[in-house]
Amino acid sequence: MTRQRRSGGPTILEVARAAQVSRQTVSNALNAPDRVRPDTLRHVLAVVDRLGYQPNRMARSLRTRSTRQIGYRLDPDRSGTASVLQDRFLHALTTAAESADYLLLLFSAGRTSDEFTRYADMLRTGSVDGFVLSGIDPGDPRPGWLAERRAPFVCFGTPDPGGSAEDLLTVDVDNVHGGEMAVDHLVERGHRNIAFLGWPPTSGPGEKRMQGWQRAMRRHGLAPDRCVRALDTVSDSTRAALHLLDASPAPTAVVAASDTFAMGCYVAARQRGLDIGRDLAVVGSDDSPTAAVVSPALTSVRQPLDEIGRTVMRLLVGRLQNQPPTDTHVLLEPQLVVRESTGQV
Amino acid sequence: MTRQRRSGGPTILEVARAAQVSRQTVSNALNAPDRVRPDTLRHVLAVVDRLGYQPNRMARSLRTRSTRQIGYRLDPDRSGTASVLQDRFLHALTTAAESADYLLLLFSAGRTSDEFTRYADMLRTGSVDGFVLSGIDPGDPRPGWLAERRAPFVCFGTPDPGGSAEDLLTVDVDNVHGGEMAVDHLVERGHRNIAFLGWPPTSGPGEKRMQGWQRAMRRHGLAPDRCVRALDTVSDSTRAALHLLDASPAPTAVVAASDTFAMGCYVAARQRGLDIGRDLAVVGSDDSPTAAVVSPALTSVRQPLDEIGRTVMRLLVGRLQNQPPTDTHVLLEPQLVVRESTGQV
Known part of the structure; x- marks a missing residue:
């Protein structure tokens, strides 16, 4: 452990000399403190601190069998x-x-x-x-x-x-609760016809968000009957969102399983001459960096x-x-x- | 180096036994191959390969003074x-x-x-x-x-x-060239009145992009006289972009030093009833994930x-x-x- 250090930090021998103890005592203070008398331990650790000594991480990891x-x-x-x-x-x-x-x-x-x-x-x-x-x-x-x-x-x-x-x-x-929060927010803003746009059912988080949408819709006495699936690329989710918007009656709000799905709704709304936030409400999920910078800025369910x-x-x-x-x-x-x-x- | 392995991989002794050589020979084959006869070396390394033996990384790092x-x-x-x-x-x-x-x-x-x-x-x-x-x-x-x-x-x-x-x-x-590429593209699309929106002059990459805009404008015989500075938040760059759009004559295109500045142009255009891509052209920089998913999708200078x-x-x-x-x-x-x-x- 006394190999030369590239960065010129103190060696264990220098610590031992400064503390006027043996090299073994310094080593024990660092690795087996129970073998050192309490006052000696305090003294040695104070010198270790003062000199900024740090044992070689690799050497320590071999002793402690831990790499940190x-x-x-x-x-x-x-x-x-x-x-x-x-x-x-x-x-x-x-x-x-x-x-x-x-x-x-x-x-x-x-x-x-x-x-x-x-x-x-x-x-x-x-x-x-x-x-x-x-x-x-x-x-x-x-x-x-x-x-x-x-x-x-x-x-x-x-x-x-x-x-x-x-x-x-x-x-x-709690992705189920995330889906519920999106619906509760939209219902509070007066929406009744709220669709869901998400991944195919193989996605774990996506399915939970969908279940949350379903559960909250039912709780509000609304039918969770508009659910479309797509891949989370803008082009695929745009197609799915157009499918929703062209239905009659069209939903006034969409809960999207990701912000990318939400961006598909933005493109579809633009193609149909609808204003996001006025004609169509959209809630994304994950609060990606995009959500804060698009226009209009995207409401999104954020993970902590x-x-x-x-x-x-x-x-x-x-x-x-x-x-x-x-x-x-x-x-x-x-x-x-x-x-x-x-x-x- | 023969410590027990958590994952149950073979030890150096097992390799030595399987290869019918000494443990030192295995160690030499791995760490000092010049000390081993070529045919022995080939034989030992084949056994090492076959058994999937790997020396403990920490032990190796102490020997080689390298952590990889x-x-x-x-x-x-x-x-x-x-x-x-x-x-x-x-x-x-x-x-x-x-x-x-x-x-x-x-x-x-x-x-x-x-x-x-x-x-x-x-x-x-x-x-x-x-x-x-x-x-x-x-x-x-x-x-x-x-x-x-x-x-x-x-x-x-x-x-x-x-x-x-x-x-x-x-x-x-080459951020200077990046700025030039943006201007060349806009000139090719018929723009003459091209503004620049970027950071305060303390930003290294930002200044180079600005210099590229200046240089290309002059090369095309255009005056690089519309340059505004802002912080790269959407709100601050929106204010700066509105300042550009409210000038007379207003620029028909903006070279933005980042995609966030470009998003500020999107918000400003929306506030002034302008269509991005039709009434106002915008080039961003960095090709962030947002560029591909916003509507309309953002032209951007990408770093390799x-x-x-x-x-x-x-x-x-x-x-x-x-x-x-x-x-x-x-x-x-x-x-x-x-x-x-x-x-x-």
Whole structure:
């Protein structure tokens, strides 16, 4: 541990000399404090602080079998959609990880098979202490794969809605409630004929948003009978939105399962000479960067990504420290960000 | 190096046994191949491959003094703007790093002082082999700080336009040419009265885009006399765009220094009853996710982020291997992505 340091920080020997103790005592103070007398411990740690000594991270990781690193796979690039949530989530996760003295080790694996190779590599080479998974859909094979190998991890998203998965740690947003919030807001603004535009039923979050729309419509005594499905590209969702707008009677409001679907409604409204916010109300989902900058600005259901990042790290740190989990499946509340696309009060 | 592995991969002893050689020979084959006879080397590496043995990364990093990790600070969260470039850049950089057998270690430091603390920590603890810097403006203190400490790094962006900085490795986009491309495209579409909307003059990329607009206007015999400055929020750029539109004669086209500035033009046009693409042409910059999904879709000058990521990693790997650099300041060409906001040909 006394190798020369590139950056010229103090060595453990310099700390020992300054503290007038042995090198072993400094090492014990840092790695096995119970072997050091309390007053000596305090004295040595004060000198460590004063000199700014830091043990080599790699050497420490070999001793403690901990890297203080968390593996995270970047979601695939989703060009052509508005939903660049990842940037905000990465920020939230990185900040939360730093607060717990962890750093995020990034990888990007195009295909699922590459992803497993990468997980296997990182586990074999001891590069990380655990993983965070995101972008999880029902039936996602990753949680099972990692659980089998006893790798510590936490999911942002719900892998298997009906499954047992008791040992799994998950953090998710209450997407059903998000769908309900959108409908409640539109009903409050006087709408009765409210359609839903979302993904094909294979999308986990999309289906929950749809269920929330259904549930709130029924609660308000309205028929949830206008639901169209599309891919979340602008062109495909424009076609689906035109289908809605050309029906008779046409809906006066649309709950969109993503901001990209909402942008399809904008294009369709423009093609039919309708003014968003006046002739047609639209609520998006995810509050992408686009929502705030389009004209008229888009009302959208926002995910509490900072809170998600903090909760994911809290659960993961608990697991890494082998604490019995206090909560295993955390469901957080979304927030409705009201802008111009749902008109004036 | 024979510690038990969490993931159950083979140990070096198992490799030695399977290859019928000593443990030291396996270690030499992996770390000092010149000490092993060629046929033995081939045989041992075949067994290593067959068993999927991988040496512990941390142990290897202590031997080789290399972590195969690159530090990267996430740009601060820029809510309220369209420019979420980072997501695409991170993808490009992570992919390029993986191709060179590196992983990206992320951190997020809110204030500049925290950022230096973090760099210092990473250097002292030997957590990374080098850094990639992005979001660089003229006078950025980070390159000088890292260079003083002899930390290997590459900049995406140009720290000091007029400075010496011979030893610095930088990759940047030819933003002057980007501004010119926007003007050439608008002139080709029949515009003569072309304004520029950008940041206050402290922004490095913004000033270069402005210079490109000026240069191309003069080349076409047009007066570059309508240049307004604003912050790149929608509200501030809307005010600036209204100022342009209310002038007499009003410009028929605007070159915007970012897609957020372009969105300000959209709001202003809507307020003045002008149709984007018909009454007012707008070119954005950065081709943010918003550009493709707004209506009408935004013509924008795109940065070649994949190529930037690959070039940054090529320069960094060269420096880490102490190769004399073949190129130190790489300037890459942007690309004009033509969409509806500049009308029909």
